[in-house]
Amino acid sequence: MVVKVLGACCGNCATLMENTRIALKELGIGCEVEKVTDFAEIAKYGVMSIPALVIDDRVVSSGKVLKPKDIMKILEGVAR
Amino acid sequence: MAVFGWLNDQLLKMEWLWSLVAQLVEHVFGLDVGSRLGGSIHFFIYDSIKILVLLSALIFGISYIQSFFPPERTKKILGRFHGIGANVLGALLGTVTPFCSCSSIPLFIGFTNAGLPLGVTFSFLISSPLVDLASLILIAGIFGWATAIAYVVVGIVLAVGAGTIIGASGAEKYVEPFVFNRMRGSADLDYQALSTRERLAYARDEAVGILSKVWIYVLVGVGIGAAIHNWIPQTLIAAVLGQDKWYSVLLATVVGVPMYADIFGTLPIAEALVARGVGLGTALSFMMGVTALSLPSLVLLKRVVKPRLLAIFVGIVTVGIMIIGYAFNAFGHLFI
Numbered sequence: 048m049v050v051k052v053l054g055a056c057c058g059n060c061a062t063l064m065e066n067t068r069i070a071l072k073e074l075g076i077g078c079e080v081e082k083v084t085d086f087a088e089i090a091k092y093g094v095m096s097i098p099a100l101v102i103d104d105r106v107v108s109s110g111k112v113l114k115p116k117d118i119m120k121i122l123e124g125v126a127r
Numbered sequence: 128m129a130v131f132g133w134l135n136d137q138l139l140k141m142e143w144l145w146s147l148v149a150q151l152v153e154h155v156f157g158l159d160v161g162s163r164l165g166g167s168i169h170f171f172i173y174d175s176i177k178i179l180v181l182l183s184a185l186i187f188g189i190s191y192i193q194s195f196f197p198p199e200r201t202k203k204i205l206g207r208f209h210g211i212g213a214n215v216l217g218a219l220l221g222t223v224t225p226f227c228s229c230s231s232i233p234l235f236i237g238f239t240n241a242g243l244p245l246g247v248t249f250s251f252l253i254s255s256p257l258v259d260l261a262s263l264i265l266i267a268g269i270f271g272w273a274t275a276i277a278y279v280v281v282g283i284v285l286a287v288g289a290g291t292i293i294g295a296s297g298a299e300k301y302v303e304p305f306v307f308n309r310m311r312g313s314a315d316l317d318y319q320a321l322s323t324r325e326r327l328a329y330a331r332d333e334a335v336g337i338l339s340k341v342w343i344y345v346l347v348g349v350g351i352g353a354a355i356h357n358w359i360p361q362t363l364i365a366a367v368l369g370q371d372k373w374y375s376v377l378l379a380t381v382v383g384v385p386m387y388a389d390i391f392g393t394l395p396i397a398e399a400l401v402a403r404g405v406g407l408g409t410a411l412s413f414m415m416g417v418t419a420l421s422l423p424s425l426v427l428l429k430r431v432v433k434p435r436l437l438a439i440f441v442g443i444v445t446v447g448i449m450i451i452g453y454a455f456n457a458f459g460h461l462f463i
Contacts (some may be wrong), residue, residue: 095237
């Protein structure tokens with residue numbers, strides 16, 4: 048599984064990054080969270096508000112600072 | 128009408144709080160509100176509480192409304208309009224679409240990529256930090272409704288005007304080419320309808336999130352306001368920013384533009400300036416300069432547009448803010 052957080056500047060992006068790590072750990076998924084800060088790269092995903100969460104190249108959320116339990120729900124949905 | 132006036136004074140201007148804090152300063156601290164120290168302490172406590180309370184309630188209510196207008200939806204709505212109508216709509220949607228300054232670049236790319244004219248995108252980008260629903264109500268609470276509505280109207284006019292000029296200048300060639308690259312996919316997942324419960328949760332999170340970020344701006348702003356209110360000599364203020372000085376608006380704008388602060392932090396400063404006899408237009412120019420343009424946002428924007436377009440953008444907006452300032456100074460007495 049490849050998990051990416053898109054976003055560069057404000058605290059929101061860092062919070063999403065941290066929450067994603069917590070969710071992955073909670074579910075025992077051993078994969079790293081990649082941070083994408085290059086705007087050209089972010090644009091490729093068609094995302095218009097950051098932070099955004101990308102799992103296996105699919106945008107699952109944008110413009111929201113998800114809580115760990117929300118991310119866990121999404122991750123469980125993807126795994127199924 | 129009398130009931131409305133009373134509600135306005137008590138809920139927005141919070142006159143009860145003014146008296147309460149006056150009691151506190153006089154009886155608990157033993158200071159005269161008319162004195163210098165007592166006056167600034169009163170201003171600081173009263174204004175901090177007023178702005179923070181209004182802000183919490185406002186952000187909650189407004190975020191609820193905003194949850195109906197995610198950027199993806201705005202993009203779709205805007206795509207259906209053309210000409211100056213699209214600019215006006217872009218400016219209006221800028222007032223309700225939620226977006227933190229960091230999102231301005233992905234948003235710029237998203238709009239441009241969807242084929243929206245550059246001018247419409249700029250109308251949106253200008254109005255978004257300049258005019259929002261929270262600032263409308265806060266300005267009403269400090270300067271009254273006539274000023275608040277006039278502020279919003281000139282803010283929208285500035286956004287539409289500047290956007291139209293940028294659109295007409297054929298500036299597309301000054302946009303970095305990668306912005307036009309076809310996007311791989313479009314993330315329209317935010318588009319799904321939210322339940323009322325989800326909207327309420329979103330509004331609560333926004334209120335907490337925004338407040339935890341802006342409270343420091345508010346306190347610093349109120350602190351500066353308190354200093355202006357009671358410590359800086361009247362003669363100095365009159366000499367630098369007085370109504371009769373032709374350069375007052377120019378100075379307020381030039382100082383305000385590079386600064387970055389939230390509109391909620393700049394309001395108490397504007398309030399104190401006006402109380403010390405500075406022209407309303409001068410105070411508004413300062414506020415608009417601080418919120419519409421700032422160094423951090425320009426640094427971000429520079430990644431997608433070439434310096435020439437950036438200069439056009441800054442130039443037009445700065446001149447627009449000054450025109451508004453001079454106009455308000457000339458006709459401001461009609462509002463307060």
